[in-house]
Amino acid sequence: MIRSASTPMVRRLLVLFLVAVAARALTFGNPVVHVDEEFYFFTGTAMHHGAWPFVDVWDRKPIGLFLLYALPAALGYPAGIWGYQLFALASVVATAWAIARMADRLGWTTGATAAGIAYILWLDLLGGQGGQAPVFYNALMIGAAWLILESDRRRARAPGLAAMALVGIVLQIKYSAVFEGMVFGLWLLGAEWRRSRSPGALVGYGAALVAVSLAPTAIAAGVYAAIGQWDAFLYANFLSIFHRNPDPLPELAANLGQMVLILSPIVTLAVLGLQRTWRAPDAPAERGFLAVWLDAAIVGVLLFRPWFDHYGLPILLPACTAAAAMLGRAAWRRRLAPALLLVVALGGQIVLLALRHERGGPAEFAALSAAVGRGPGCLYVYSGSTMLYVATRRCALSRYIVPAHLSRAREAGATGVDQDAEIARILRARPAVVVMRPPYNGERPAAHARVMAAMADGYRLTAKLPMGNETIRVYKSIP
Structure with missing residues (x-):
């Protein structure tokens, strides 16, 4: 029984790995995939020589992102380039695997593997072909979502606290995840109220959720305060963004339009999938959380300007998961889903070739x-x-x-x-x-x-x- 149950899972993991390698192969070993990643790798390297982000190397990104890059940067150049790209590859496969497992859990097993593949392929269209921050933290966010469902199913607080701890780590990779994190916390509080109907328990649980989600940021702030660099940390992380001048409106509109154009097919499939399976007699109640998460991810992206393509990467998590409902339908499974994924795969490779022509190799x-x-x-x-x-x-x-x-x-x-x-x-x-x-x-x-x-x-x-x-x-x- 164990072998028969695990074989499809192993086969799925192998498929996702091979798709990810094929989708990202053009980027492997390229030190100039994206300007952001070049700087992250520089900062990770500088940290090995004693530099402190925000003090010796200035930027607004939280310390966790630079710590992620410091790991492969320890390999030096050029081995570290391969290191961070393989690290990103592992994160992509893990996230795609989690999307497929989430789709299994929500009753869409026939479209689960296709949903994981869709996530991998859409990354190339949205600037996620390398090591952008969401490529790494999406794995943590879907882990948090899974734990929230566990909290609901088991009617227990511990999984919810673990979920918000993961959100807290994500915030030290990219602060823009804060809106999704707030929605996750509110969902947990709603579940707590339905369980206990106790204002005291609700306040206590809410305080605990806030504490664990802010703990990584508090630790980072405490370290900088301890070395006498609290002002540098505060300004870079929280104040400077409010002083940045907006991009021209036509540029903002063009960026937003591009993101919407790329995301619209998978989001449309997600919405259709949720609508058509919402009232099914055997529909898990957990699908309600997925719908709320999709809304939160979209609103969270719209709140933070400017809208570069990779800012839309967090939307892929709930969108691809919900799209499994359509990708697994009998009318889609044999022809439409493979055709869609093939078109996205070819489009992604065209994008990678165009970017290589634009940015160099x-x-x-x-x-x-x-x-x-x-x-x-x-x-x-x-x-x-x-x-x-x-x-x-x-x-x-x-x-x-x-x-x-x-x-x-x-x-x-x-x-x-x-x-x-x-x-x-x-x-x-x-x-x-x-x-x-x-x-x-x-x-x-x-x-x-x-x-x-x-x-x-x-x-x-x-x-x-x-x-x-x-x-x-x-x-x-x-x-």
């Missing part, structure tokens, strides 16, 4: 790294790939490693430093090498002009190399 990056070189002196990537710091092992002259923090208009007044003053300070320090990409949308022209003027005084252009669809310039200081 390992060969172009290796040529650029060689042009920068590993000689003495510090590097200043005014605009371009922050992975160059890691690949060339050159020092940085500022804690503002992300080029946009100093050059982008959106960040003016939102990083705790005057952008022009910091650029001027870096240039006075005479970096040995300066890297610049062409002017880009949203860049401050004055910042670009300032650096170009400095390059005309004591620097020479030593290389003009292609990186995707751009030409990157490398300037070196004249002795």
Whole structure:
């Protein structure tokens, strides 16, 4: 019996693994999959040399994300690139497996494996082909959702507390999960009220849920307070985001429209699946939670601007799970579901090829790294790939490693430093090498002009190399 029950599960896991490898193979070993991941890997590497996020390397992302990247960064470059991408692959397979198991639990077994495959394939369309934060924390969020269902089924508080502990860890990977976490907590409180009808028990349980969900953030804050960097932690994590200037409305609308376009098929299937199975005589009551979760995930994404494609990745968890109801129907199972998944798979590969053409690949990056070189002196990537710091092992002259923090208009007044003053300070320090990409949308022209003027005084252009669809310039200081 054990063998016969486990064989389909093993087969499903193998299928999900093979699909994930095939879907993501084009990205393996590429150090420039996405600018975000380049910076995360830089920060993880810097932490091994004693740097503190928010103090020595500035950003708004919580410490947990950098700790995740510090693990593969310990392997060095380039092995660490493979390390974080394999780590992401394992997270994707685990999440897809959990989606399929959740679909099993909710009575949609015939579409469960297809739902897990859909999750894997949709990642490529939404910027999740590498190591974006939701690629890692989605596994924790669906684990929290499973525990909430366990709390309801067993009429017990412990699984609910464990669920909110997982949410707390997620918050230290990406704060934007806070809305989903609040909805999860409210669901648990509603279940508690139905169980006990005791205001005292409700307040006590609610306080415990809040405490466990905020514990990881409190620990992080306590560590920074202990080293005398509470102000740096507070500003980077919670205050700076309110000072950031909004992107132009047309750009915001275009980003949101792209996200909606990509998500609309799977969300439509999810809504149809929930509607058509809602009143079935044998429908598990747990499907109500999935509907609430889907709504919360969508609202949670809409609340946080700007809307980049990968911001929609959390919606895939409840959407793919609920879509199993349609993907497993007799009318879909034989033709429509395979056809849909094939189209999404092909679309994902086209997206990956287009992004590689746009952003560049390992060969172009290796040529650029060689042009920068590993000689003495510090590097200043005014605009371009922050992975160059890691690949060339050159020092940085500022804690503002992300080029946009100093050059982008959106960040003016939102990083705790005057952008022009910091650029001027870096240039006075005479970096040995300066890297610049062409002017880009949203860049401050004055910042670009300032650096170009400095390059005309004591620097020479030593290389003009292609990186995707751009030409990157490398300037070196004249002795």
